[in-house]
Amino acid sequence: MENAITVKKLSKKFRxxxxxxxxxxxxxxxxxKNRPKNKNAQIFxxxxxxxxxxxxxxIVGRNGSGKSTLLKILAGVYVPTSGVVExxxxxxxxxxxxxxxxxxxxxxxxxxxxASLLGFSRDKITKIYDDIVxxxxxxxxxxxxxxxxSSGMQVRLAxxxxxxxxxxxxxxxxxxxxxxxAFQQKCFKYFDGLKKEKKTVILVTHDMAIVERFxxxxxxxxxxxxxxxxxxxxxxxxxxxxxxxxxxxENPFRKTPARIERVQLFNSxxxxxxxxxxxxxxxxxxxxxxxxxxxxxxxxxxxxxxDWVKLIDxxxxxxxxxxxxxxxxxxxxxxxxxxxxxxxxxxxxxxETQYDLYDDLTVQIKNLNDNKGILIPKYRWAVKAIK
Amino acid sequence: MVSTDxxxxxxxxxxxxxxxxxxxxFLFLILYIVFTKFLKxxxxxxxxxxxxxxxxxxxxxxxxxxxxxxTSIVSRGDLIKKINIPKYLVVISTVISAFIxxxxxFIVLIVLCAINHLPFxxxxxxxxxxxxxxxxxxxSLGFLLSTVYVRFKDASYIWEVVLQGAFYATPILYPxxxxxxxxxxxxxxxxxxQIIQDARWCIVSxxxxxxxxxxxxxxxxxxxxxxxxxxxxxxxxxxxxxxxxAEDI
Numbered sequence: 001m002e003n004a005i006t007v008k009k010l011s012k013k014f015r016x017x018x019x020x021x022x023x024x025x026x027x028x029x030x031x032x033k034n035r036p037k038n039k040n041a042q043i044f045x046x047x048x049x050x051x052x053x054x055x056x057x058x059i060v061g062r063n064g065s066g067k068s069t070l071l072k073i074l075a076g077v078y079v080p081t082s083g084v085v086e087x088x089x090x091x092x093x094x095x096x097x098x099x100x101x102x103x104x105x106x107x108x109x110x111x112x113x114x115a116s117l118l119g120f121s122r123d124k125i126t127k128i129y130d131d132i133v134x135x136x137x138x139x140x141x142x143x144x145x146x147x148x149x150s151s152g153m154q155v156r157l158a159x160x161x162x163x164x165x166x167x168x169x170x171x172x173x174x175x176x177x178x179x180x181x182a183f184q185q186k187c188f189k190y191f192d193g194l195k196k197e198k199k200t201v202i203l204v205t206h207d208m209a210i211v212e213r214f215x216x217x218x219x220x221x222x223x224x225x226x227x228x229x230x231x232x233x234x235x236x237x238x239x240x241x242x243x244x245x246x247x248x249x250e251n252p253f254r255k256t257p258a259r260i261e262r263v264q265l266f267n268s269x270x271x272x273x274x275x276x277x278x279x280x281x282x283x284x285x286x287x288x289x290x291x292x293x294x295x296x297x298x299x300x301x302x303x304x305x306x307d308w309v310k311l312i313d314x315x316x317x318x319x320x321x322x323x324x325x326x327x328x329x330x331x332x333x334x335x336x337x338x339x340x341x342x343x344x345x346x347x348x349x350x351x352e353t354q355y356d357l358y359d360d361l362t363v364q365i366k367n368l369n370d371n372k373g374i375l376i377p378k379y380r381w382a383v384k385a386i387k
Numbered sequence: 388m389v390s391t392d393x394x395x396x397x398x399x400x401x402x403x404x405x406x407x408x409x410x411x412x413f414l415f416l417i418l419y420i421v422f423t424k425f426l427k428x429x430x431x432x433x434x435x436x437x438x439x440x441x442x443x444x445x446x447x448x449x450x451x452x453x454x455x456x457x458t459s460i461v462s463r464g465d466l467i468k469k470i471n472i473p474k475y476l477v478v479i480s481t482v483i484s485a486f487i488x489x490x491x492x493f494i495v496l497i498v499l500c501a502i503n504h505l506p507f508x509x510x511x512x513x514x515x516x517x518x519x520x521x522x523x524x525x526x527s528l529g530f531l532l533s534t535v536y537v538r539f540k541d542a543s544y545i546w547e548v549v550l551q552g553a554f555y556a557t558p559i560l561y562p563x564x565x566x567x568x569x570x571x572x573x574x575x576x577x578x579x580x581q582i583i584q585d586a587r588w589c590i591v592s593x594x595x596x597x598x599x600x601x602x603x604x605x606x607x608x609x610x611x612x613x614x615x616x617x618x619x620x621x622x623x624x625x626x627x628x629x630x631x632x633a634e635d636i
Contacts, residue, residue, distance in 0.1 A: 014634060015631075015634070022541040023545065077469065079630045095469050095470075100466050100470075117466075
């Protein structure tokens with residue numbers, strides 16, 4: 001099959017101009033002998049991969065691993081320091097939704113603006129305008145300024161415009177991070193449509209459920225910026241290996257007095273794993289670092305299925321916590337859940353506020369019997385002749 | 388792309404747009420009162436209001452266009468960081484929308500000519516050529532300044548001071564004949580001064596001192612050559628740096 005994108009020996013360095021953010025500093029530094037040297041931040045070194053036509057290609061990696069940088073290089077926003085990126089086909093320039101949206105303009109004008117950035121002519125936009133509005137379910141709001149829209153409305157509008165793009169290659173960056181369940185359903189339908197039309201899609205995400213559902217192959221970027229392309233099932237297990245029981249780095253943006261440092265899952269044999277047999281007993285071990293003055297904390301446990309259906313949600317109120325590191329064990333006896341990917345999310349609360357949200361845990365449940373549906377039914381049956 | 392950028396600018400707010408049109412007119416009014424009623428420089432010049440307004444609107448276009456072009460790349464950074472758009476369009480579209488302002492200001496100027504009973508002459512038809520020359524100068528400066536501004540955010544203050552100085556070094560409010568001939572020859576090398584004086588020659592009076600009248604005829608290509616060399620340099624510089632705008636903003 002033909003290649004849509006070929007990346008050969010790509011390297012990217014960011015030039016950090018340490019010595020001069022302003023002309024004043026620049027001129028001052030000229031006179032000083034030991035001026036600071038320009039630092040280069042190496043992001044990628046000699047990476048090569050190809051994406052075939054019609055492939056649904058995932059890019060997965062941790063925060064800050066360079067996923068978005070890679071996407072921007074593919075989109076031509078950043079230029080590679082060395083190496084070649086060959087694009088074969090028309091590329092959708094959109095990395096994010098709603099690029100160029102202007103809050104001061106009305107919804108209508110923003111549609112025209114956004115669509116013209118997608119390369120549509122004015123006539124063409126006028127033709128598809130009604131469809132866009134209808135799809136976004138924003139009929140009657142189009143003359144309102146964008147700044148008066150709710151964020152959900154803005155996303156819907158942006159999405160409705162973006163899916164009109166008539167390109168061969170689409171670059172999508174975590175659009176699913178925003179929007180409610182109904183919106184995500186729409187996204188999924190759109191992805192299904194793209195798959196059917198055999199479009200080339202490059203999707204950056206860290207949701208393994210989405211990877212498993214849509215992607216044909218996955219590119220992994222690990223901590224050392226090495227990249228490797230996997231098939232989907234390999235990718236999922238690799239992701240679990242990398243993330244299982246890993247100590248979480250501190251969120252630099254939110255220093256909280258109490259946090260969930262890591263979470264481990266154990267099966268009925270008390271092996272640390274992320275793959276659980278159906279109806280097996282699951283032991284969850286939470287390591288909670290309590291630096292707050294509270295002697296008890298509350299924990300919310302939620303379990304989400306595919307498409308973010310909430311399956312479980314329960315609170316443990318005011319569990320006693322000592323100051324420092326605590327180990328908390330929660331045991332879930334036999335969940336009647338069928339095979340699939342499930343996301344576990346834990347919330348940590350004090351009396352007044354939420355301290356932490358732990359949301360990087362994906363559990364895989366394997367049912368050896370061939371049932372369909374989300375739940376494993378418990379059923380009996382009988383036949384009786386009626387006279 | 389250019390048309391979308393227009394939209395952003397013009398649909399922003401009607402009042403804001405009216406302001407940018409009125410700004411040179413207010414400046415003109417102030418200068419007119421100061422220079423005819425208090426300083427009495429302007430009162431000996433025939434058709435001084437037209438003479439002054441012409442200088443003011445050309446200068447206003449120059450400052451407005453170069454300053455907005457300077458920050459244009461950085462202020463559209465949200466777009467440049469996300470889409471691979473031709474960067475020069477961003478600069479061009481800001482300059483062009485300032486240019487549209489200038490054209491509207493010219494309508495006001497024509498009205499003022501009529502009020503002043505300034506007779507129409509065929510040389511008026513040369514003005515568009517001068518405007519094109521000015522547009523070219525401003526575009527080149529815009530490319531240069533916007534590139535510098537991406538790297539050095541304090542360059543805008545420096546440019547402001549330069550503009551302030553250049554305002555007095557350019558014969559906008561005073562007639563060029565007020566300064567000694569040696570200095571006239573230096574001042575006229577400024578392309579903006581040369582354009583303003585040429586425009587005055589075309590519209591107001593053939594007595595206006597121009598590059599042409601100051602030097603021998605043989606030197607007429609000098610201003611043009613200067614501008615072409617300068618713009619070639621600016622465009623090269625812009626082209627070399629434009630690739631990295633998305634990272635450097």
